[in-house]
Each structure stands twice: as C-alpha cells, then as structure tokens.
Amino acid sequence: MTSRTIHNENQRSTKPTWLLIMGVMLIAINLRAAITSVGPLIGLIREQTGISNTLAGMLTTLPLLAFALLSPFAPGIARRWGLETTLLVSMVVLTFGIGIRSISSPITLLVGTALLGMAIAAGNVLLPSLVKRDFPHQIGLMTGTYSASMNLLAAIASGVSVPLAVQAGLGWQGSLLLWGSLSVLGVLVWVFRRRIADSPAEISGSAPKSTSVLRSPIAWCVTLFMGFQSFTFYVNISWMPEILRSQGMDYSAAGWMLSILQFVSIPFSFIIPVLAGRNPNQRVLVTVSALFMLTGYLGLLSGLTSLTLLWVMLVGIAGGANFSLSLMFFTLRTKTAHEAAALSGMAQSLGYLLAAVGPMLIGFMHDATDGWKAPLMILSVVVVILFIFGFGAAKPGTISGPLEREAR
Numbered sequence: 001m002t003s004r005t006i007h008n009e010n011q012r013s014t015k016p017t018w019l020l021i022m023g024v025m026l027i028a029i030n031l032r033a034a035i036t037s038v039g040p041l042i043g044l045i046r047e048q049t050g051i052s053n054t055l056a057g058m059l060t061t062l063p064l065l066a067f068a069l070l071s072p073f074a075p076g077i078a079r080r081w082g083l084e085t086t087l088l089v090s091m092v093v094l095t096f097g098i099g100i101r102s103i104s105s106p107i108t109l110l111v112g113t114a115l116l117g118m119a120i121a122a123g124n125v126l127l128p129s130l131v132k133r134d135f136p137h138q139i140g141l142m143t144g145t146y147s148a149s150m151n152l153l154a155a156i157a158s159g160v161s162v163p164l165a166v167q168a169g170l171g172w173q174g175s176l177l178l179w180g181s182l183s184v185l186g187v188l189v190w191v192f193r194r195r196i197a198d199s200p201a202e203i204s205g206s207a208p209k210s211t212s213v214l215r216s217p218i219a220w221c222v223t224l225f226m227g228f229q230s231f232t233f234y235v236n237i238s239w240m241p242e243i244l245r246s247q248g249m250d251y252s253a254a255g256w257m258l259s260i261l262q263f264v265s266i267p268f269s270f271i272i273p274v275l276a277g278r279n280p281n282q283r284v285l286v287t288v289s290a291l292f293m294l295t296g297y298l299g300l301l302s303g304l305t306s307l308t309l310l311w312v313m314l315v316g317i318a319g320g321a322n323f324s325l326s327l328m329f330f331t332l333r334t335k336t337a338h339e340a341a342a343l344s345g346m347a348q349s350l351g352y353l354l355a356a357v358g359p360m361l362i363g364f365m366h367d368a369t370d371g372w373k374a375p376l377m378i379l380s381v382v383v384v385i386l387f388i389f390g391f392g393a394a395k396p397g398t399i400s401g402p403l404e405r406e407a408r
Contacts, residue, residue, distance in 0.1 A: 019192065019193055023087075024127065024131070025145070026182065027087060027190075029149050030094060030120070030179075030183050031124060031150050032120075032153060033154060033182065034157075035060070035063050035117075037157040037158065037176060038176065039060060039158060039237070041172045045109070045172050048172065049104055055106060058113070062110065062113045062114050063116065063117030063120060064234070066118045067117065067121045068350070068352040070121040071125050071344075072346065072349045074086070074345050075125065075126075075129070075341035075342050077122070079338070084190065084194040087127075088187065088191060089122075090126075091119070091183050091186040092187055093116075094115075094119035094123075095183040095187060096115060097119055098112065099112070099180055100115060128143070128330040129330075129338075129344060132330075133337035139273075139277050140274045140276055140277020140328065141273070141274055141277070143273040144269065144324060145270060147270070147327055148324075155262035155263050161176075162175075213339075213346050213399060216400070218395070218397055218398070218399050219343055220389075221392035221393040222333055222347050223346055224350075225326055225386060225389045225390045225392075225393045226329075226347040226348065227350055227352075227354035229322035229326055229386060230352060231354045231357070231358040232315075232358070234356075234359055235379065236319065238358075238362070239366075239375070240254075240258050241257070242254075243372045243375075243376070244257055244308065246371070247303065247305050248305060249308070257312050260309070261312050261315060261319070264316040266320060269320040272320070273324045273327070276324075280332075280396040281394060281395065282325060282394035283394040285325060285394070286387065286393075287391070289318045290383055290390065292314045292315075292321075293314065293315055293319070293386075296310075296311045296313075296314035297376055297379045298376075300315075300376055301380070329343075329347075329393050330344040333397065333398050335400055362378065362379070
C-alpha cells in the first residue's frame with residue numbers, strides 16, 4: 001500500500017459518517033413512498049383525469065418495468081460517473097418525476113411515473129453497493145436500518161395519501177407532490193456529500209465482467225429469490241384486500257389488514273439483516289421465513305377466518321424477512337462493491353419482471369376460476385420455489401469463489 005493510498009484512506013475515514021448515514025436513509029425512504037402513495041389515490045386520479053382502468057394500472061406497473069429495464073445499466077453508469085454523482089442525479093430525476101406526475105394530465109402522469117421509476121431503479125441497485133463500500137463492517141446493521149426505513153415510509157405513504165388528499169384538502173396532486181419534499185432534502189444532502197468526498201467516489205475494486213455474474217449459480221439463486229419475493233410482495237399489495245373481502249371482511253377491515261401486513265414487516269426488515277450478517281450461512285433464516293409465509297397462505301386457503309389476523313401477520317413477517325435477506329445477499333455473496341452492484345443489477349432487473357407478472361397472473365387465475373383458492377395455491381407453490389432458491393442463495397460463498405472469512 002502506497003503512502004498516498006494510506007493518506008486517502010485516512011482522509012476518507014475523517015469524513016462525517018453521520019452525513020453519509022443521513023444520505024443513505026434519505027435515499028432509502030425515497031425508494032418506495034412515491035410508488036405506494038399512488039394506489040389508494042387511483043380512484044380519485046381516474047375520476048378527475050378521465051383515464052381508463054388500464055391506464056390507471058400503468059401507474060403502478062410502469063415503475064416495475066423501469067426497474068427491470070434500467071437496473072442492469074446502473075452499475076455501468078456508476079462506474080462512469082461515480083457512485084455519489086449517480087445517486088445525486090437519481091434524486092434530482094426523482095424530484096422532477098414526482099413534480100411532472102402531479103400535473104393533471106394523462107401524458108404527464110405517465111411521463112412523471114416513468115421518470116421516477118428510472119430514478120428509483122438506480123437507487124435500488126446502487127444502495128447495497130454503497131453499503132458494501134463504505135460500511136464493510138456494519139453491513140447487516142446498515143442494511144437492516146435502511147430496509148426498515150424504506151418499508152416504514154412505504155406503509156406511511158399508503159396510509160396517509162387519502163387523508164392528505166381529502167381531509168387536508170390537498171387533492172391527489174398535492175398529496176403526491178408532498179413526497180417530493182423528501183427527494184429535495186435528499187438532493188441537498190447528496191450535493192453536500194459529493195462536495196466533501198475525496199473524489200467522484202468510484203466504486204472500489206476492479207470491475208467484474210458481466211459474464212462472471214451470469215455464469216454464477218449463486219447469482220442465479222439470489223436473482224430468483226429476489227424475483228419470487230418481489231412476486232409475493234406485489235401480489236399481497238394488489239390482491240390481499242380482495243382475498244379477505246371474499247372471506248366476509250368489509251372494505252375498511254380489509255384495508256386495515258393490508259396496513260398491518262406492511263407494519264409487522266418493519267421490525268423484521270431490521271432484525272433479519274443483523275442476524276444474517278453474523279453468520280456466513282443464512283439457511284435457517286430462509287427456512288423459518290418460508291415456513292411462516294407458507295403457513296400464512298395455507299391458513300388463508302383453509303378459510304379459518306377466526307385466525308385471519310394471524311395468517312396476515314405471518315405473511316407480513318415473512319415478507320419483511322425475505323425482502324431484507326434479498327438485499328443482504330447482494331453484499332454477502334460478493335467480495336467487492338463492483339460485484340455487489342453487478343449482482344444487484346442482475347437480480348433486480350429479472351426480479352422486477354417477475355414482480356410485474358405476479359399481480360396480473362393472480363388476477364387472471366381469479367377471473368378464470370371465479371375464486372381465490374387457485375391463486376392461493378399458486379402462491380403456496382411460489383413460496384416453495386422461493387425457499388429452494390433461497391436455500392441456494394443462503395449457502396456460504398460468493399459469486400466469484402469461496403467465501404473469504406474474516407476474523408471477528
């Protein structure tokens with residue numbers, strides 16, 4: 001190691017860590033709120049703009065498609081521009097996207113939604129790489145903190161959107177625009193962070209070839225685990241209230257159940273990464289999580305409505321655990337920040353394609369069978385598949401070779 005390298009590392013360590021942590025948290029809370037705030041407002045948006053149900057559905061599908069299309073390119077953009085710059089630009093684009101979407105026009109709705117989807121895709125992919133690079137000894141803690149923050153703001157955004165629009169008198173435009181204040185704050189913090197960084201903050205380490213990721217069995221296990229957990233999440237968000245209503249629950253109670261499903265996931269989004277980071281093998285966590293989710297879906301399938309709250313909570317707990325485990329695998333199954341970015345890009349690209357298929361497939365099966373038994377059976381099978389790939393992803397090792405164990 002040269003004296004210049006030592007000087008740069010020492011200089012880097014003196015940077016205010018609190019500012020970096022704040023930057024990570026601000027990116028995290030911006031990665032879901034702009035999306036989950038839309039669903040409850042779809043009815044108001046459709047009534048006031050005159051858009052069709054198909055076009056209204058695109059407001060939630062477009063971000064997922066943007067995730068899938070842009071995710072593979074985010075690591076290359078970060079290598080060219082630097083990690084800090086790329087994240088800063090993503091926050092700027094997110095702010096513009098939220099603003100454009102809030103204009104009452106079908107075209108601006110779609111354009112703004114597409115822009116914010118692309119911005120969020122960059123943050124989704126690069127945040128695990130940033131944690132890998134700047135918090136190598138606190139990966140579990142940082143991943144748990146930012147995933148819990150992400151889920152918390154997602155749940156809050158979906159819960160307060162209608163009250164902000166109706167009771168507070170902001171309308172759907174003002175309700176959606178309000179979330180732009182968080183992205184503006186993110187821009188300000190990352191502008192300051194970038195100015196004090198040592199350099200454009202390249203991701204350290206040599207860049208791996210993309211084929212090294214595509215040819216790795218571990219990478220494919222992580223990718224498919226990410227995909228199927230996203231599949232279950234977006235199906236739950238889209239159809240859980242309707243499943244519960246078919247079992248005799250009213251609209252209000254079904255809505256509260258969806259909120260409970262999201263809120264119970266939050267503590268486990270924090271706890272699971274901390275536990276995962278303490279052991280090179282995460283197979284016990286994957287197994288317990290799969291059992292929870294499978295029990296929840298089979299419970300709903302049984303029609304035992306007296307235990308509906310338990311079934312919903314089991315699904316929510318498992319969902320939070322699976323989501324945070326998928327984020328941890330990006331860092332635990334890689335050796336460098338470059339590899340983490342490449343694996344994250346691959347997994348989130350294919351993963352969100354699966355996520356986009358989920359609500360449509362389950363909706364089709366409901367229409368085809370005129371009930372929810374077949375969809376719940378499909379979800380149970382998906383959990384088994386999720387477990388199989390999760391078991392492979394949880395095995396100690398990295399996409400480029402055996403796991404390098406560090407002294408603890």
